[in-house]
Amino acid sequence: MAANNKTNKLAFLSMPAPASYVAGLGRGASGFTTRSDIGPAREGPSEEVIAEARARRGEEPDVDPEQFQDPDNEYGLFAGMTYEQDDEEADKIYEKVDQAMDSRRKARREAREHEELAKHRAERPKIQQQFADLKRGLAAVSDSEWESIPEVGNLTRKKRRREERSFVVPDSVLVGDRSKGEYESALDATQQEMGGFATPADSGTLTNFVEIGQARDKILSLKLDQISGTSSTSGTATSVDPKGYLTSLDSVVIKSDAEIGDIKRARMLFDSLVKSNAKHAPGWIAAACLEEHAGRMVTARKIIKAGCEHCPKSEDVWLEAARLHNNNDAKVILANAVQHIGQSVKIWLAAADLEHDAKAKKRVLRKALEHIPNSVRLWKETVNLEESATDARILLARAVEVIPMSVELWLALARLETPERARAVLNKARKAVPTSHEIWIAAGRLLEQTATNSSAAEPKSDAKELEVVDRTIELAVRELRKHQVLLTRDQWLKEAEKCESQGSPRTCEAIVKATAAMEIEEEDRLDTWFSDAESAETRGMVGTARAILAYALKVFPDRKNLWRRAAELEKAHGTRESLDTLLGQAVKHCPQAEVLWLMAAKEKWLAGDVPAAREVLERAFNVNPESEEIWLAAVKLESENGNMDVARQLLQRARDVADTDRIWMKSAVFERQLGQLDSALETLQTALTKFPKLAKLYMIKGQIHQKLKNVPTARASYAAGLKACPKDTTLWILASRLEEADGKSIKARALLEKARLVNPANDELWAESVGVEERSGGAVQAKAMLARGLQECPASGLLWSLSIWSEPRPTRKTRSVDALKKSADNPVIICTVARLFWAERKIEKARQWFGRAAATAPDLGDTWGWWLKFERQHGVEEHREGVRAKCVAAEPHHSPVWQSMAKDDANRGKTVREILELVADALQ
Template identity: 75%
Template sequence: MAPSAIDKKNRLAFLSMPAPASYVAGLGRGASGFTTRSDIGPAREGPSEEVIADARAKRGEEAEVDPEQFQDPDNEYGLFAGMTYEADDEEADRIYEQVDEAMDSRRRARRETRENEELAKHRAERPKIQQQFSDLKRGLSSVTDEEWDNIPEVGNLTRKKRRRENERAYVVPDSVLVGDRSKAEYESSLDATQQALGGFVTPAGSTLDSGTMTNFVEIGQARDKILSLKLDQVSSSGISSTTSGTSTSIDPRGYLTSLDTLSSTHKSSAEIGDIKRARMLFDSLVKSNPKHAPGWIAAACLEEHAGRMVKARHLIREGCEKCPKSEDIWLEAARLHTNEDAKVVLANAVQHVGQSVKIWLAAADLEHDIKAKKRVLRKALEHIPNSVRLWKETVNLESSATDARVLLARAVEVIPSSVELWLALARLETPDKAKAVLNKARKSVPTSHEIWIAAGRLLEQEAFRVKEGEELNPTKRDKELAAVDKTIEIGVKELRNNKVLLTREQWLKEAERCEEEGSPRTCEAIIKATIGMDLNTDEAGLDDETLEVWMADAEGCEARGKVGTARAILAYALRVYPDRRALWRQAVDLEKAHGTRESLDAILEKAVQHCPQAEVLWLMAAKEKWNAGEVEAAREILDRAFVANKESEAIWLAAVKLEAENGELGAARELLVRARSVAGTERIWMKSAVFERQQKQFSNALETLSTALSKFPKAPKLYMIQGQIYQQQNNTSAARAAYAAGIKACPKDPTLWILASRLEEMAGRSIKSRAILDKARLANPKEEIIWAESVMVEERAATAASGATTPLTALGFALGWSSSPAPLSSPQAKSMLSRALQECPTSGLLWSLSIFSETRPQRKSRSVDALKKSSDNPIIICSVARLFWAERKVEKAREWFGRAVRADSDLGETWGWWLKFERQYGQAEQQELVRTQCVASEPRHSPVWQVIAKDDKNMGKSAREILELVANSLS
């Protein structure tokens, strides 16, 4: 080997040698070292499973069993597939399945609820096209016929040049016109050639040669012969046939009827196939089980449906022979036959099923003569004497009460357990004999509550019956009515002894039925005897739960129109709970709604005797007397109320109002002085100041207010009255000071802020007015009234800047909220309204301003947004009604006005708008209905109503008069 080769080999030998431990390739050239898995090499392998098992065996350890060693990866239950499936296993599996189903149903309900919510949210955000145009579709109902007729026809409005067809006309040669004319011509004469050769008359220009002349007589004879043959064929298929076609036994009317039947029963091929298959099935059924009556009936009905009545009657007749004990098949056979044949069928039926009531009744229905019906029914009673229905039908046919009484007497002897027959007999007897009949009935049927109720009603009728020549004795009548209560009470005990236990609800239904049938005292007796069932009514165990149950029963009866039952329930409850104010209030409301004036006075008198501390009952009693014009009686009631409630604020103020509105101003002032000394409440001091202001005694009013403010420095109404009095005296600085003091003492009262702002606005200081409202919004950020006032301040400022006059009276300010203004012209007002809706998104007042501040086409969409935000707000509902009014949708407007007052009947402006609407579109009855409902609701709030009602000029006016003034002021 050459030396050069050896040196080269030695130089490359390091490549096969392991690198030093700290060697990093390229370190001298600035490289950084890193290590990979290939540099480290595989980790050291541990002992195998066999080695570990041998070591454990040497040490005497048991091998660990893998729990999943024998587990089927595809079926976790396969391990026990070969074991016995016992009852315990089945019960365990069933319990687990029930648990899984319950959990799944719970998740399903939550999942469905979540999906429904998501779908509703999606529909609200992205409604369907159908929903977007639903209001336009509903609006089509108001389109008149003339408007429909005036709608233009659909045409091409694209202004594209359409291709016209048949625009060009060409001249037609004369030969074509002559040829077309000759095609439709006929010649009635033969030329010489045709006469010589013979031929048919053909169109002009053509000849049909036959060598002979045409014989039209033979053609007519052949036609007659063919028609005769057809008639002979038809006649031969009838009941009798003839040998000549000139005469036939066919009934022309029946023939036409049969043709109509055929045309009306024309069936499709599919229906015919179904009928054939059903016929085969029924045929197999009746042959395999001929004693099965429903099979025969179904087969006959099938043939009837197919129009084969003869076959149907044949089948049902055969079925009657095979199943003579089935009453249904006999009744079906009678139905399929005519009236006379049905009598024969039913006569045969009674030979086999003589105990069938339906057969006898069907036979009686076939008779048209009353005597024949009676004869059949009496024959039926000989066979079935214990049938209540047959006896009732027989009695109903009797026109004489005596004959009916005789029949019923025999009926109760034969069937003593029938309550209906006993009661019918008692109704036909005289009162004395009726008592004896009911006594016999009670002994025969001791478990019937109807008999005891009938006895009570009979005693009630006797109590109110006056014989000729005698006068009604109240004492005797009361005794007889007391016997009604005793009879029902004994009846309930006897029924309980005979194990007849009716529930409270069942007895209540019986009481309502008695009231409906004109027996109010029996109804009351049932209530007295049974209303305490299943309830704790012992003297030692009276509880509020029992009272609530009785009050709920009374409300339910009143809602169903059973006023007498409700009155009886409340009367019994008041005897048990005589000191419950709520119960007396419910009884008073019931009498006020459904009773008479005398009954209302009586219940109020009892109420104030049992609850002398209930101020509302005293006030209601005095008000009823006052409304009836009995002022002295009202004063007497209030005097008695003073004795029982010496420091009652409501009673003192009621007495003051009574004296003031009846012209006794001195007495009213004296009562107020006494009230301030005895009761001395904030409201009494306020009413004293208002009274002095109404009498134009401003100095006395201010003095009273000064004393009241020293006693009640946190009373906002006192500051309002003080400021208003100063405004009436044109003392702006004093009014400003009064409002400022009120705002400082009561910063959370929005009315004080608004009055202070309006004072500055009336003084021409709009900047100061805005500043006050800004502070008010900071103090009351969620107050809708302040935001609405801020919007109207900006609008009025813009209107004043444009040179228009602005109403600066209190009524003008109120109308700025409630009337229908033009769209907002001020950008500041629009911006303020947007901020207000962001701050109070559910405010009905602000949304109403927003609706009527838009242009007319945009108001509808704005009202939709308002209803989405607050659909139950009465102001928004009233605004929607006014929109319908503007569009002359009278019925919809009336409906929405009704919804508005049902949502809140305390808003007087809603009533005013409704009355104004009815004045324009309603009748006199509808207007009076609005007035009556308004007086009953007694509204007290809303801006315009309060301004008019609290005006000194309107002092003492009734709610009806205030309503008329409000309707007149709204625009």
């Protein structure tokens, strides 16, 4: 068997090779070159043979990616197609066309390229061009100059490696370093002999520091004695103050080197300036100021003196020279200045200021008036120096003759004259200056002053004089318009406010009457006057605002809102008499305006005049017999004054005459407050037959039954109300609280859930649901309910307040910031933030935030209660009284605790101040 295998192997080796066989081809072998470079030993296989061999082995042939690519159209649309003779001919035609088009634009393109290149070379020249002029200059350099050029040193600043050498330190150095830090606490023999006062040297000299200090003090005192008082040798007094000598030494400014250098450079610049332009006055002034700053007063005076010589017509140079010299020298300088520029008002005024005697000042100013008679400022200064009114009047009379166009001088003369002569003066001034509105206004003020000072026994003449003021201002407007003096309406209103501030309200009113209707369209008059009155009141000009509203009421006497705005202005800034007069006129012009009748009656009542208030309401009844507001105001007036029978009769008549749902509701409330619960239930039964959709009737009925401990009847009343008025939130809350009070929290929770379905996105219902969960002991459920409520009502201040207090103490502040962002400064959130500051003992911040909350929503009574509670703990009586006064002025009506206290039958008849105290006690 082995012999057969051997025979087959030999037979195989002797067989001829296949036609395409290449020895070593599978290993990547190919032909080779002999050492003697005689060429390949044999030719290698052809590409076809290699491809056939690889195909038999299953290898894919290598495809050259450049094999089928057209070099001229490699990425074109027809890249894979055959490139034929037609394609070549077409390419030649296109190439010729491109050459023709390129030759057409070649001249312009080359010109543009040359232009851009020249521009670029001009902006950024080559280094060769930049140094071309310097290279041309090198042609003139001589050989000696070339040789004198220093050699360039090594500027590379490379760190040279230093050879480190080490030496052996001797023992003496080590011993010396060891004894450096030692201290010797014992005295040597020499010091012991001398008592410890000998110096370390061998000189033996004693150093007594006490004697040195005493000697220094003696020398200093001796120097001070020598320079103080009168010298014994010369007998002249010195200018050194011995007491302030050391203080003056401390005040010496020590300049730094940098500042001294700056002063030197500035001195050089100013020196060059004044030498190059000697007529430049500011240069001399600046140079003198520099020397003054440097402490060289003598040099500064020399420089400014030279400036006066070179610039004798500049008043600034003379004034600076006077400033740099003492008083006597300054007088001489200004006297010289007057000789050069005698028309300078500043020079004369400066000369007058140098005089300390009034007579000398008058002399200087009168001399100035001889040179400059048309200077208003000089005349005013001269008049101000006169102590006698007669002399001042004489001077002003002369001044207006010299300067007839000066309005100030005319007005000053009129103020000094008697009323009769002042009128003549103003008439002359008006003729001299017909374009001045100040003269006309001064005439009006003069007439008003005359009327005010007239006797009280002649009121008619007083009224006539005041009418003359109106006519004068009207004439002023017409005359100024003739002379083309067109003041705008705003300018006239500013003049009116100016008159009011100067104590002339009647002139202010006359200006408003004459100019209020200027430059306004007819349809915009009312709105414009409203805004003008509000802006004037905001600036504190109450008289101007009152005059604007009075003029508007003359134009629109039947506008109820206008009368009400005027009444509010009088109530805030006027007197009771003026408010009473205004309301009397208001009800005459607007008899159908119930609010005006009620305001008039209330003011009479607050003044303590109850019969007058009844009279006002009776007149209101005659005009408005079916007005429920007037009927209820009459009932309140009688009930507050203890006339219960009269109030009951009025309610009966009101039900017969007006027969409104509110009157029926008030009747039931009145009976309940008196304790007549049966009568109240009968009234409610009748009212429900007439007004079955009024939710408050069901509330009152349910509350009365709940007070009588009749829970099923109360439940039935609330159920009937919910069926008739499902959108009333308060009714749902009362029904839920009834169930909760009866111990049925599950039913209360169900009622509130149904209420939220009927009234979606209602924060009061969500807050009540949270309260039910908290009162039932489910803190987790309450927090979940609160989260759901905030999702449905993201801007509710009530829910955010509950969320803040439900957080732990460290995270409340962050929660409050989120609440303020989400709720857009809700007053409940502001009050909550104030309470947080209160808890953190930040008293002033808490007080500020309480005030902000009260100002944002003054109708919320709980805010006032929290503020008063805070002031009770941290404030003084003045703060508490301020809170009470503001609350009484605001008259709040809403908030949960406030309403519960105000509507409680036990608190009937209590004032706002008393209810505020109760609310502050009840808040927790």
